[in-house]
Amino acid sequence: MKIFFRRIHLYLGIAAGLIIMITCLTGAILVYEKELMKLFNHSRYYVAVQPNRLSTDSLINRLKTQEPKASVQSIKIYNNPESTVEIAFTAQKGKGNKAAAGAGEKGKAGQTEGTRLTAFMNPYTGEVAEIYNHRESFFYWVMDVHRWMLGGKIGKMVVGVATIFFLIIIITGIVLWWPRNKQILKQRLKIKADAGFKRLNHDYHVVLGFYSSIFLFVLAFTGLAWSFEWFNKGIYTVTRSTMERAKPLKSAASIDSLNRIGTEAALSIVHSLAPTAHYYNISLPKQAKDAYAISLLSQQAEHESASDTYFVDAYKGNLLGKQLYTDKNLGQRVRATFKPVHVASIYGHTSKIVGVIVCLLGTFFPASGIIMWWNRTRKKRKTA
The missing domain is CATH 1.20.950 (Fumarate Reductase Cytochrome B subunit)
Incomplete structure (x- = not known):
């Protein structure tokens, strides 16, 4: 045999x-x-702590001043005061600002339409440390x-x-x-x-x-x-x-986007509920009725994929609800565990x-x- x-x-x-x-x-x-990315690109991920931080809205506006045609998808804030803020955006038609290209692994300027990029920004000065294209990196x-x-x-x-x-x-x-x-x-x-x-x-x-x-x-x-x-x-x-994920919650009404609250206001609501999370990732509304979706990793999280998501009304500024990792069904929790295990x-x-x-x-x-x-x-x- x-x-x-x-x-x-x-x-x-x-x-x-x-x-x-x-x-x-x-x-x-x-x-x-x-760990290797942070070791070899320290200035991309870390900054010197200063007394006053800029709001997330100010950081987004400063990025748009430098990249006028940027379409921002999300902004990620870490609880570590030495960490840069990460703004994920899509580069629209036109060239980027070459000054934005940092000295890290590869600072990318002159991107084409639809390119997904991440701006690493100093939360104290508003300076863009680097605009980074993960798809052109060694690790990708x-x-x-x-x-x-x-x-x-x-x-x-x-x-x-x-x-x-x-x-x-x-x-x-x-x-x-x-x-x-x-x-x-x-x-x-x-x-x-x-x-x-x-x-x-x-x-x-x-x-x-x-x-x-x-x-x-x-x-x-x-x-x-x-x-x-x-x-x-x-x-x-x-x-x-069931394999179907819970649907994102929506804002109460479709109102002019000019009346939409800012990311800082949405963040403050969630931060008051979970002040010690490792990070807060704010996904900006895409449609008029979309809410702010803020994902965070709590200190008590089982692993890196055990994140919770809070939904904030984009106009009224109230908490619409939350989708906690612990509330997911067994299949979703098992599947989420696969990545940290793998x-x-x-x-x-x-x-x-x-x-x-x-x-x-x-x-x-x-x-x-x-x-x-x-x-x-x-x-x-x-x-x-």
């Missing part, structure tokens, strides 16, 4: 090995994306490789199928690892450090493969949610939950360190497996 599992393990490894290696390597890089390229192999829908399917193969490889690997007796068990739980290359390669593959198998399985399993819609639907089917941020730096090590091992295993197969093939040829 093990011969059957060994062949599946081998053939799927050969078929998907390269994709698995690339996916794991890029995954290891992406684990610390946020790494994500493109990780999720789509630079191949769009076809690449997405290739990664998805390779991930399914990887799950089968892990399962068959555990079957092949399973020892017949205690003596073999001891051999498969430790590496013979003083052995030659062939034995070391074998031990690294077998022993480290066993220790990392559960983590690799979880990372691969959660990754399927970004490759297949049927997998997402399956989450809601298994949890007996990117290994669920338990902070501890899980991130584990995530990087496991991903690097995932990069190594296909190569070590091929070496094992090659050595076994050469041995058979010599004895033939």
Whole structure:
């Protein structure tokens, strides 16, 4: 029976090995994306604290003075007084102000119509620290490789199928690892450090493969949610939950947008209810009846995706309601947990360190497996 599992393990490894290696390597890089971005682009994310902060409305107006044709979608404010404010906007037809291009990873000026950009602004001086295009960054390229192999829908399917193969490889690997007796068990739980290359390669593959198998399985399993819609639907089917999200609340009446309250007024209402949140992300109304939607991450949040959303009437300035993470159905909460689990941020730096090590091992295993197969093939040829 093990011969059957060994062949599946081998053939799927050969078929998907390269994709698995690339996916794991890029995954290891992406684990610390946020930390590395802040490390190498400090002026983009941090400013010196000053006595007085400008209002969110003032920051938006200052951006529009510099980028007259900018269409602002949202503004994100952090509770950390040293953090810049992030304004997400779409660059309309015409060139941007070249002075806005910061000295960070890539300051983008002269953007074309429809380009989604983020302005990082000093909340005390109103200065634009940098206008940033994430799609032209190094980490977006790494994500493109990780999720789509630079191949769009076809690449997405290739990664998805390779991930399914990887799950089968892990399962068959555990079957092949399973020892017949205690003596073999001891051999498969430790590496013979003083052995030659062939034995070391074998031990690294077998022993480290066993220790990392559960983590690799979880990372691969959660990754399927970004490759297949049927997998997402399956989450809601298994949890007996509805996939439909709660609809955003609307303002009471359709009134001239000139009478609309500002973002600062909307923020103050929500801030009074949740004053210690990590951040507040204000989505501006798109239509006349739309309300301000303010998402925040509370100090008590289970993970980075466990955000709450408050709705403020854009004209009367009253709280219309809230959609809390804890009020979501089981399927929605399970699906929301997939991202922090997949990117290994669920338990902070501890899980991130584990995530990087496991991903690097995932990069190594296909190569070590091929070496094992090659050595076994050469041995058979010599004895033939």
